[in-house]
Amino acid sequence: QWDRIYLRGSDEWNALLDEFLELDLILDPTMTAYVAVRDVMRERRAEWHDTYTLPSLEEYYRPSRTNHASYWYYWTTWEEVAWRNFYRVWMQLLDDYKDRGGRVTVSGDAAFSYSLWGFASIEEMELLQEAGFHPIEIFRGATKHGAEALFEPKGEPIQFGVVRPGLLADLVIVEENPIANLKVLYGTGAERLNDTTRKAERIGGVKYTIKDGIVYDAKELLADVARMVEQAKAARRSTDSGS
Secondary structure (H helix, E strand, O other): OOOOOOOOOOHHHHHHHHHHHHOOOEEOOOHHHOHHHHOHHHHHOOOOHHHHOOHHHHHHHOOOOOOOOOOOOOOOHHHHHHHHHHHHHHHHHHHHHHHOOOEEOOOOOOOOOOOOOOHHHHHHHHHHHHHOOOHHHHHHHHHHHHHHHHHHHHOOOOOOOOOOOOOOOOEEEOOOOOOOOHHHHOOOOEEEEEOOOOEEEEEOOOOEEEEOOEEEEHHHHHHHHHHHHHHHHHHHHHHHHHO
């Protein structure tokens, strides 16, 4: 429906944004939930799937008439082009709302459409940057605005979301600069050429996660997931060979 809407900047477009602002609406897009429709091949072969996606979930992602959001019965270039055009309009709306002072959070809807927990959140950040958000604006949406979206409906002050005395210490610590490259927040980090060794190397990945003041080794948590996935794959191989 991307070509069936009022154009950006039209009276109707602006009236909708004005109404959102009047209602103090917090937009919570889930672009990552549908990002595969723009390029199914890329999302299906995302580098984290081999290590961190359970075989049962990988099977659920595949084309199916019954599984939710597994509608790749015969996905064509026509569909992907239409969705890319739709994303362009969607992103314009989000960026315009943010520029008017509206609040936009970082969300996700993992476990469908080749979207995986954890990785989907960072992918949503990248999509917001594609929409025109600066990484600092994205981090504000992921933290302060996200907390406000949770607590304001209950009439309560935020309990986390900013670094402030008396609030819960929910933080992530990474050794690289995510403002320069959001990809360093992925569990798989980012690939970079080392000009000294002339070899590609992996950098980044969250090092520690602090939740309610408790420090977790984020890389070890990822290693736990990798072990679970390998055990599930081994069990499936054993079952298949036995049958």
